[in-house]
Amino acid sequence: MSGKFRLTMAQLNPVVGDLAGNRAKALAAHRAGRAAGADFVALPEMFLAGYQPQDLVLKPAFTAHAMAEVRTLAADCAEGPPLGIGLPWAESGRLYNVYAILSGGRVTAIARKHHLPNYNVFDEPRLYASGPISGPFAIGPLRMGTPICEDAWYDDVTEAMAESGAELLMVSNGSPYRRNKYDVRMNHMVSRVVETGLPLVYLNFVGGQDDQVFDGGSFVLNPGGRLAVQLPVFEEVIAQVDFEQGAAGWRALPGRLDLLPEDTELDYQAMVLSLRDYMGKSGFARALLGLSGGVDSALVATIAADALGPENLRCVMLPSEFTSAESLEDAAAVAGALGCRLDSLPIEAGRAAIGATLAPLFKGRAPDVTEENIQSRLRGLMLMALSNKFGEMLLTTGNKS
Structure with missing residues (x-):
């Protein structure tokens, strides 16, 4: 038995709440995949809503709008x-x-996320119900399992999909960056590949959202844990991945292998x-920011x-x-x-002027940290005035910011 399958991986940057804008990005990715002869175009977890939408999804009108947008997208991608x-x-x-x-x-099929994370920046059990483990879907010549992010950090979902006939695992992710996160992801995904004997696509989106930043870094593994494709970090990219079917099943052909920067460079890019x-x-x-001549503000x-x-x-x-x-x-x-x-x-x-205004109340007290703090607070006042007047966002330059 032999066959070919082309997958388009769309490692893109959504905007939380911008349903129409995210739909337009998805449609552009679909058109790119169609032009490249793809058999399937994949976007990451919760891409249509942006991630994390947090309590937005608790507004019935928002979720209803998202569902309407996906049906519009389906019609546009007919x-x-x-x-x-x-x-x-x-x-x-x-x-x-x-x-x-x-x-x-x-919309021909739906996979519901089974494992809902509740740690660090995640609070999904408060928002979502846990869905049943889905079986694989027939996509062109193969059967594809679609674990959603956390579902691939445990062995039960992927093993159930493999046992019910999945030939490829396509893991959609909204996985935020932290130092050494790539190694953690890779270790989990290699385990899933070894356990199931199936090739695995790890598709993560990229971009910043409030206090979280998502690094992309999507990859494809073949059985045994061999890396076939590595996409760049902190960049939007649409990439084609080719699979071939042989006697041992489907395998990803070698594709682009972007080098990952070292930790300090990753932190800087984040x-x-x-x-x-x-x-x-x-x-x-x-x-704008206050430039003092020190290391913190220079960075x-x-x-x-x-x-x-x-x-x-403006400095x-x-x-x-x-x-x-x-x-x-x-x-x-x-x-x-x-x-x-x-x-x-x-x-x-x-x-x-401030010192003179305070002098009558400070009379008889020696100067101390109070007077020193007036300087920093006055600087903050003047920087905020510039920000308000010119519409420039003020950046803080403290060494923990």
């Missing part, structure tokens, strides 16, 4: 390969995190992408310049009589190297 996409789904008084298969102009998406998805194009300025472009960053030096010449020189050097605007806004007059 010509060409089936498409898989995640979304919230309400039925029989329950809400599910599902992976929908769209084919021939309609900060750049999360800032870019936080601002872009919130409607801000420009940012934040560098992240912002890479995320937004130096032309969209502000807020010197007092205690500011050293070296700090002024270092701040100017950073702004010059980055190519961003640098304004100087001395705070001494304001600090003196």
Whole structure:
């Protein structure tokens, strides 16, 4: 027996709540897959709603809108390969995190997430009902199992799918980044491949959403745990993966193998992408920050310049009589190297006015940390005034931010 199967992996960046925009992105991915001769186009977990939608899914109107959008998407994708996409789904008084298969102009199948994570940033049992383990779906020449994210971190869902005839596991994910997360994912997925003897596609989306950032880094494993495809991290990409069927079953052919950066570079890319998406998805194009000449503000300025472009960053030096010449020189050097605007806004007059206003109540008390804190709070006030006046988002430069 022999056969061929082409899968389009759409590692894309959705926006939480932008149902029409996410549908448009999915449709563009489908058209790219159709043009490439794909047999199936896959998008990640909860892509239509964006991830994590959190309590948005508790609004019946939102979930109903998502379900209407997926039916519109199905009609738009009637010509060409089936498409898989995640979304919230309400039925029989329950809400599910599902992976929908769209084919021939309609929603032809639904897989419901079985394992609902309740740790770290996840609180899915509060939002969704646990669905039954789904069997595989016939997609072209093969039968595909579709575990949803956490379902592939345990052996029961994938083994049940394999026992009921799955020939390929297509795992859709909304897995946020943290240091060493890739190794954790890979270890779990290799275990699933070894246990089932099936090839596995791990498709994760990319992008920042509030306090979370998703790194992509999607990959494909063959039985035995051999890596066949590795997509880049922190980048949108639509990639084609070819499978061939032989006597031992389906196997992924070798494809693109992007190198993963080391930990510090991964952390840096996460900060750049999360800032870019936080601002872009919130409607801000420009940012400002206080540039002191120190390491913390220099690093934040560098992240912002890479995320937004130096032309969209304003740096502000807020010197007092205690500011050293070296700090002024270092701040100017950073702004010059980055190519961003640098304004100087001395705070001494304001600090003196506040000191004079407080003097009658402070009479008889020695200067202490109170007077020192006036400087930092005055700087914050002036930076916020600039932010309000010019519509530029203020970035904090504390070393834990």
